[in-house]
Amino acid sequence: MIETRIRFGIIGCANIARKVSRAILLSPNTTISAIGSRSLEKATAFASENGFPETAKVYGNYDAVLDDPDVDAVYVPLPTSLHLRWAVVAAQKKKHVLLEKPVAINVGELDRILEACESSGVQFMDATMWMHHPRTEKMKEVLSDQQRFGQLNSLHSTCSYVGEGDFLKNNIRVNSNLDSLGALGDMGWYSIRAILWALDYQLPKTVTAIRDAELNESGVILSCGASLNYEGKVVTFYCSFLSNLSTDLIALGTKGNLRVHDFVVPFTETVGHYYVVSNSKWVKLGLDPEPSEFKITTELPQEALMVQEFARLVERIHSGDAKPEKKWPMLSRKTQVVIDAIVASINDGYEPFEVVN
Known part of the structure; x- marks a missing residue:
């Protein structure tokens, strides 16, 4: 049986994104659909250097990734101070959120992220591989x-x-x-x-x-x-x-x-x-x-197993078989x-x- 491939968008070109983008390409149920950076040149170079599919779209900003209808989930490797803004926007636009750690500056910010994810019915997971x-x-x-x-x-x-x-x-x-x-x-x-x-x-x-x-x-x-x-x-x-x-x-x-x-x-x-x-x-x-x-x-x-599990949860939500798994937000919050x-x-x-x- 061929697994449904959850389409990832990546916002930001941090070094850790190289490892996770490779993981997304290794996982049997995920693919990379788009990447955005603050400059189109940087995003283009990142996609080329990391073997992105030819079909992957390249954007010179983050909003375009989140507005792309061909993106199911977003991986956010941005600096921690930017997590609140972009994770909330991603959730509001119905994108499932895989968020790099540490997930927030403090628990107050994290609660706002988790509230946005819960309100939109999207899966949240931190990237603790x-x-x-x-x-x-x-x-x-x-x-x-x-x-x-x-x-x-x-x-x-x-x-x-x-x-x-x-x-x-x-x-x-x-x-x-x-x-x-x-x-x-x-x-x-x-x-x-x-x-x-x-x-x-x-x-x-x-x-x-x-x-x-x-x-x-x-x-x-x-x-x-x-x-x-x-x-x-x-x-x-x-x-x-x-x-x-x-x-x-x-x-x-x-x-x-x-x-x-x-x-x-x-x-x-x-x-x-x-x-x-x-x-x-x-x-x-x-x-x-x-x-x-x-x-x-x-x-x-382990990073490919992480995105594989995340995509499995997303696919269950998309198919109507389950609601977002609450275990992962709970673990992030306690940490x-x-x-x-x-x-x-x-x-x-x-x-x-x-x-x-």
Whole structure:
């Protein structure tokens, strides 16, 4: 059976759009119908460099993409400060919205986006790619296994990379007018989502930012960490533009441990690794048993699986078989709520800040 291809429009030519546009072309149920940029020349070059179909339309503005009747859904990789405007307009024009993370500057803005999507009956999803890798489901099975893992006691995640060259001066991620959340929105988003995922999306009672977060002269976060208050558990994360590349997640249970060193983007595109050990003991020569390595393979990269799932939800809406799936807006909102609380804790002198959904 031939799948219906959901026709994507892309607004903006950010580097991440190269990866997602490739994913749209790899996915069996999606295609690229249009792209828009602030200049026709930039959009034309982007389409050519990334192998867009000859039928793809190229526009020198964003509105034309959203007005195109041959566009079913829109991918928005614009700077975070522009998400509110363009995601709302897209929803009002009945385009389903795949929105790059962080999805908004704050939860108030996100609520306006989600309200627009709900009012128009369109699907919303954020572009957190690792959520769609089959490894993610397998790791969750480990955390849920009482015999193998037991009760979760401690959880820690790190997401970092060094911003090279003129990154710390000119990149949009450190521009307070474009992406004021900085490293917290860019890399902290992944760690916070991983923590929520591991804890069945239960929000912490409070969060406390770790002292001496590093901010630039415009107040954009370059590096920070936080402790999330879950009763009976130690839960922390660290994110940075100043530390060597790291995307680690470590979960410690009463009977076992889980470690993954590349949870955001697998080191190998079609293979996701993770490590599990249960009932460990010290012996004379070291640890017994040694951690077991698991490899989860996939034919399509996780970003293609993401757009494939998004398109499947869109097709069900178009066929009248379903309404927009509410799971994805809920996950985005909870992640944003925690980010907002961490920002508030930093601004309040690193005092604990209550998390309110």
